[in-house]
Amino acid sequence: DAKTTQPPSMDCAEGRAANLPCNHSTISGNEYVYWYRQIHSQGPQYIIHGLKNNETNEMASLIITEDRKSSTLILPHATLRDTAVYYCIVRVFQETSGSRLTFGEGTQLTVNP
Amino acid sequence: EPEVTQTPSHQVTQMGQEVILRCVPISNHLYFYWYRQILGQKVEFLVSFYNNEISEKSEIFDDQFSVERPDGSNFTLKIRSTKLEDSAMYFCASSVSLTGRGTQYFGPGTRLLVL
Numbered sequence: 001d002a003k004t005t006q007p008p009s010m011d012c013a014e015g016r017a018a019n020l021p022c023n024h025s026t027i028s029g030n031e032y033v034y035w036y037r038q039i040h041s042q043g044p045q046y047i048i049h050g051l052k053n054n055e056t057n058e059m060a061s062l063i064i065t066e067d068r069k070s071s072t073l074i075l076p077h078a079t080l081r082d083t084a085v086y087y088c089i090v091r092v093f094q095e096t097s098g099s100r101l102t103f104g105e106g107t108q109l110t111v112n113p
Numbered sequence: 114e115p116e117v118t119q120t121p122s123h124q125v126t127q128m129g130q131e132v133i134l135r136c137v138p139i140s141n142h143l144y145f146y147w148y149r150q151i152l153g154q155k156v157e158f159l160v161s162f163y164n165n166e167i168s169e170k171s172e173i174f175d176d177q178f179s180v181e182r183p184d185g186s187n188f189t190l191k192i193r194s195t196k197l198e199d200s201a202m203y204f205c206a207s208s209v210s211l212t213g214r215g216t217q218y219f220g221p222g223t224r225l226l227v228l
Contacts, residue, residue, distance in 0.1 A: 101148075
């Protein structure tokens, strides 16, 4: 799986958009970009994933650059409950292998009142 | 909304004792996983399980660990002879498929403390 690079920490004001970047310059064509978050030692929570196109769900938007070498997770209106460690994970798309998620250090997002 | 559940939430044991951590995956999921997170460290993959057999395991998952799906709903992780360094949060996860499109959903975890 491709390696990812994320800033170790970010701050955001409550109610503002939080934009979390991720660099995955070695991503290959069959690898998906996944985002999870972990709130204080709770189980990792799935947020969103994508392959090429931008994606949006009720939690967030995922913007993937055209060359797929980086992506941005957008929380449109951050709340205090969004304070968490956010993980960008790249997973290979294969039927019989590549099942593991490899967590890095992630980005500690702190939403301030 | 369906969710993965885990029991117990906390487990304290003596070094050398056997422990069994239990998970109930989401009901229509076919693939099951265990991860662990030592305090202050990254979440680490242990093992994946499909069709009643291990499909992948990490170097951490040595002979003292085993997994089982004893019935149609439970998925268990057994640690045969616990060591101090097994103290960690253990997370179970499940997914519909193994592929990149098979999103893994995690349970709340079991905090294991080995004394």
